[in-house]
Amino acid sequence: MDLFAATCERLAATSSRNSKIRILADYLRPLADDDLTRAVRFFSGSPLAATDHRQLSVGHSTLREAVMQVTGWDKDIIRVCHRTVGDTGETLAALLHGFARGEDLSLAAAEEHYLALQRTRKTAHKVAHLVECFTRYRPSTLKYFIKVITRGMRIGLQEKMVVDAVASATGADTDAVRAANHRAGNLAQVALAARAGTLESISARLFHPMDFMLARPLDSLFDLGDPALWAIEDKYDGIRAQLHLQAGEIRIYTRGLEDATPSYPDLSGKLWLGLPDCILDGELMAWKDGRALHFNVLQQRLARKRPSARLITDIPVVFMAYDLLYLRDDMVLHLPLEARRAALEAITQQKGYPLLLSPRHEARSLDDVEQLFRDARDRGNEGLVLKRRGSPYEMGKRSGTWYKLKRPLATLDVVITAAEQGHGKRATVLSDYTFAVREGDRFLNVGKAYSGLTDAEIRELTRLLRALVTERFSRVLLVKPEIVLEVAFDGIQKSPRHKSGYAMRFPRIVRWRRDKTATDIDTLDRVREIYEHSLGGMKPGAAAPEE
Amino acid sequence: MHVTYSPEGIYLGAIGLWLDPRRSQPAAWLSHAHFDHARGSHGTAIGTPDTLEIYALRAGEAAVAHTRMQPLPYGESIECNGARLTSLPAAHILGAAQLLVEHGNERLVYTGDIKLRPPLCGAITRVEPCHHLIMECTFGLPIFHFLSKEEATARIVRFARECFDEGDTPAFLGYALGRGQEIAHVLASHGIATTIHGAISRYFPWYQRAGYGFGDWRPYQRDEAAVTGDTPRAMVTVPSFRATLQASTRRIRIAYVSGWASMDNARARTGAEELIPYSDHGGFHELLDLVQQSGVTKVDAVHGFTDTFARILAQRGVDAHAPSAFGERGSDEEAAD
Ligand SMILES: [Zn+2]
Numbered sequence: 001m002d003l004f005a006a007t008c009e010r011l012a013a014t015s016s017r018n019s020k021i022r023i024l025a026d027y028l029r030p031l032a033d034d035d036l037t038r039a040v041r042f043f044s045g046s047p048l049a050a051t052d053h054r055q056l057s058v059g060h061s062t063l064r065e066a067v068m069q070v071t072g073w074d075k076d077i078i079r080v081c082h083r084t085v086g087d088t089g090e091t092l093a094a095l096l097h098g099f100a101r102g103e104d105l106s107l108a109a110a111e112e113h114y115l116a117l118q119r120t121r122k123t124a125h126k127v128a129h130l131v132e133c134f135t136r137y138r139p140s141t142l143k144y145f146i147k148v149i150t151r152g153m154r155i156g157l158q159e160k161m162v163v164d165a166v167a168s169a170t171g172a173d174t175d176a177v178r179a180a181n182h183r184a185g186n187l188a189q190v191a192l193a194a195r196a197g198t199l200e201s202i203s204a205r206l207f208h209p210m211d212f213m214l215a216r217p218l219d220s221l222f223d224l225g226d227p228a229l230w231a232i233e234d235k236y237d238g239i240r241a242q243l244h245l246q247a248g249e250i251r252i253y254t255r256g257l258e259d260a261t262p263s264y265p266d267l268s269g270k271l272w273l274g275l276p277d278c279i280l281d282g283e284l285m286a287w288k289d290g291r292a293l294h295f296n297v298l299q300q301r302l303a304r305k306r307p308s309a310r311l312i313t314d315i316p317v318v319f320m321a322y323d324l325l326y327l328r329d330d331m332v333l334h335l336p337l338e339a340r341r342a343a344l345e346a347i348t349q350q351k352g353y354p355l356l357l358s359p360r361h362e363a364r365s366l367d368d369v370e371q372l373f374r375d376a377r378d379r380g381n382e383g384l385v386l387k388r389r390g391s392p393y394e395m396g397k398r399s400g401t402w403y404k405l406k407r408p409l410a411t412l413d414v415v416i417t418a419a420e421q422g423h424g425k426r427a428t429v430l431s432d433y434t435f436a437v438r439e440g441d442r443f444l445n446v447g448k449a450y451s452g453l454t455d456a457e458i459r460e461l462t463r464l465l466r467a468l469v470t471e472r473f474s475r476v477l478l479v480k481p482e483i484v485l486e487v488a489f490d491g492i493q494k495s496p497r498h499k500s501g502y503a504m505r506f507p508r509i510v511r512w513r514r515d516k517t518a519t520d521i522d523t524l525d526r527v528r529e530i531y532e533h534s535l536g537g538m539k540p541g542a543a544a545p546e547e
Numbered sequence: 548m549h550v551t552y553s554p555e556g557i558y559l560g561a562i563g564l565w566l567d568p569r570r571s572q573p574a575a576w577l578s579h580a581h582f583d584h585a586r587g588s589h590g591t592a593i594g595t596p597d598t599l600e601i602y603a604l605r606a607g608e609a610a611v612a613h614t615r616m617q618p619l620p621y622g623e624s625i626e627c628n629g630a631r632l633t634s635l636p637a638a639h640i641l642g643a644a645q646l647l648v649e650h651g652n653e654r655l656v657y658t659g660d661i662k663l664r665p666p667l668c669g670a671i672t673r674v675e676p677c678h679h680l681i682m683e684c685t686f687g688l689p690i691f692h693f694l695s696k697e698e699a700t701a702r703i704v705r706f707a708r709e710c711f712d713e714g715d716t717p718a719f720l721g722y723a724l725g726r727g728q729e730i731a732h733v734l735a736s737h738g739i740a741t742t743i744h745g746a747i748s749r750y751f752p753w754y755q756r757a758g759y760g761f762g763d764w765r766p767y768q769r770d771e772a773a774v775t776g777d778t779p780r781a782m783v784t785v786p787s788f789r790a791t792l793q794a795s796t797r798r799i800r801i802a803y804v805s806g807w808a809s810m811d812n813a814r815a816r817t818g819a820e821e822l823i824p825y826s827d828h829g830g831f832h833e834l835l836d837l838v839q840q841s842g843v844t845k846v847d848a849v850h851g852f853t854d855t856f857a858r859i860l861a862q863r864g865v866d867a868h869a870p871s872a873f874g875e876r877g878s879d880e881e882a883a884d
Binding site: 080091097 | 689810858
């Protein structure tokens with residue numbers, strides 16, 4: 001664990017993706033098999049094996065209690081320290097400076113401690129066990145020992161990088177490792193197989209979320225080329241989801257790769273026995289009397305982790321399927337679009353399930369596409385999705401084989417980075433938000449808007465945002481970038497006011513995207529693209545200086 | 548002795564002396580030449596010779612045209628309205644001093660900015676027994692632990708050499724007065740050539756007079772990339788220069804040398820990859836040791852995490868207070884200068 005922690009520090013100090021992967025791979029390469037699995041697991045912030053669904057049940061207050069016992073500092077002092085530092089693992093480790101005996105901590109011993117913490121039920125016993133750990137090991141190691149528990153490494157590390165590092169460390173083919181990881185959903189297991197050269201033997205496993213294929217925004221129809229090359233569907237205003245079906249049981253995973261099954265008893269409440277094992281990609285939609293209900297209606301369902309029977313009757317949800325990832329006993333990602341579609345049609349023909357097939361349209365000309373777009377809008381849908389004929393399903397990619405054509409006015413998905421109290425009747429809630437787009441691991445502000453959300457949503461957001469505060473500057477609260485908003489605007493201009501170098505003109509919040517996480521938001525590249533596009537024929541360099 | 552705290556500063560009414568006042572006053576003790584301590588146009592300014600000279604340079608000729616400069620070298624004393632003032636060395640920046648005020652039977656010490664560990668440049672702190680201590684606590688939380696000068700030296704030199712090995716240019720961010728010269732001196736004494744930002748090199752003469760060399764250095768040039776066939780050079784510059792560095796076409800890697808660099812969030816704030824937690828302020832335990840070694844019973848905490856630090860001292864039986872005019876502040880970058 002000591003070397004693991006030192007590696008984390010080096011990763012934190014490196015911004016280049018390639019260097020991060022190199023550092024990771026150099027660390028993983030010499031590890032013995034069992035340590036390799038532990039390290040891979042810890043990097044993804046899971047103290048225990050993925051197959052172990054039991055929880056550690058060690059929260060921030062338990063950790064803090066143990067640190068209080070070791071150091072003697074009271075809650076208020078620790079709170080000031082936490083506010084200054086921002087991260088729990090880092091704060092507590094800094095407080096433990098000078099209290100520990102400085103023993104070595106192996107990965108195996110760390111895992112033993114996690115298991116012991118998980119086995120003990122009583123909080124007092126967990127605290128006692130942590131106190132023992134905190135007085136034995138180096139604070140620099142404890143920092144990451146704690147971060148694994150709190151599941152937040154904050155070193156700018158994404159699972160994809162660990163996947164690529166596993167490939168590099170084991171000499172296995174990167175695509176093969178990625179594919180095996182998608183099949184198994186257990187990188188520790190994949191790492192061992194990669195080393196043993198048995199990646200092919202890893203069979204697909206359901207009931208773990210897989211990365212979604214994403215569509216690129218299409219700014220101009222002319223970028224399409226020949227419309228006949230594209231299969232066209234409506235773009236629904238629902239919640240993107242994966243439906244896993246195995247032996248009649250289903251699970252639902254959202255874009256954040258979270259298991260949302262309990263929220264949809266109308267889907268999971270009964271067995272889907274007439275259907276083969278499969279993974280479907282599609283959209284959860286509120287659906288009544290043969291038509292979709294508005295997204296705002298569906299939002300009411302999203303607000304509830306466990307909806308009441310009444311809510312389920314009022315706002316029933318269906319799964320609108322549009323792609324197939326797995327069928328019977330194997331992944332089908334590599335099959336061409338048409339073959340996947342044909343198999344999907346066979347599945348969705350089975351009646352009696354809350355399952356629909358997304359209709360497919362044909363277009364011979366760009367005029368046809370435009371007409372289809374208007375029709376889709378008339379049906380209350382967002383626009384169109386265009387899928388290249390013959391293309392495979394590319395997990396986790398936003399490649400040029402899927403395009404989305406949305407409302408004429410662009411919107412961006414952004415994350416809230418700061419919040420401010422409103423005035424008048426909104427003086428007690430946080431109603432003004434500053435938001436950012438993504439650039440690698442960083443979040444760069446692009447605008448600020450007064451909330452266009454409902455009072456209930458603002459109250460709920462206020463509660464969530466207060467829990468995410470990292471720093472306070474009089475009225476302004478800086479928050480962890482977690483809450484995603486969809487923001488509409490009239491244009492994008494260059495601006496020195498924001499770190500991104502751009503500012504939205506007249507941004508307004510369209511809605512709160514509970515279904516998305518900060519990794520899903522739009523990038524600075526996308527902002528640049530819209531900006532440059534707005535300059536029309538002008539080359540970016542030819543734009544009038546605005547500095 | 549009664550001490551008054553107001554937004555204008557710290558005032559010893561009985562002898563008519565202000566300590567590092569925030570506005571122009573008839574008589575002021577200047578503990579050191581950082582802006583937040585030495586500013587305004589005072590009738591009389593008392594301080595070490597280095598402090599007064601650098602203060603005059605920074606404030607500008609006009610501001611100090613009518614100021615009577617009263618140099619008080621380390622260890623020397625003067626009388627002041629019935630009290631005896633003695634200047635004591637403080638490890639912080641060149642010329643930094645504590646002030647010992649002896650009035651009747653009472654001994655009061657004002658630390659100015661201070662640390663207990665030996666600094667890379669400048670004097671070593673002398674702790675003086677006293678009754679009443681007015682002390683800074685910029686880093687008065689138990690999370691702040693800083694490197695010794697030897698550890699900091701090793702980290703600075705190692706980072707520079709690592710960058711050179713990979714064909715990159717190391718850039719060190721440090722405050723214009725104090726840290727900048729320390730970094731430049733450390734690099735020079737390990738044979739590393741440097742380019743120095745003008746905000747830092749303007750204070751070189753005082754450091755050179757005190758015996759600190761800067762070796763092969765030259766001023767930072769606007770278009771560094773145009774220079775070819777040169778020996779590799781490390782840059783030493785000020786934190787505000789970061790944007791210029793990031794816009795550069797060279798492969799520049801940034802190290803941030805500061806007490807605030809003990810927190811990972813410093814990366815996001817400064818763009819630095821290497822964080823070197825070395826400060827010219829004391830870490831938490833140095834501040835506690837200072838209180839203990841001075842045998843003091845009464846402490847006023849000013850500058851920094853005053854409320855929390857005073858509370859911690861109070862829990863240890865010290866009569867400690869945080870004057871509200873010098874209220875608790877978060878991690879305010881500029882104020883650490
Ligand atoms: Zn200072």
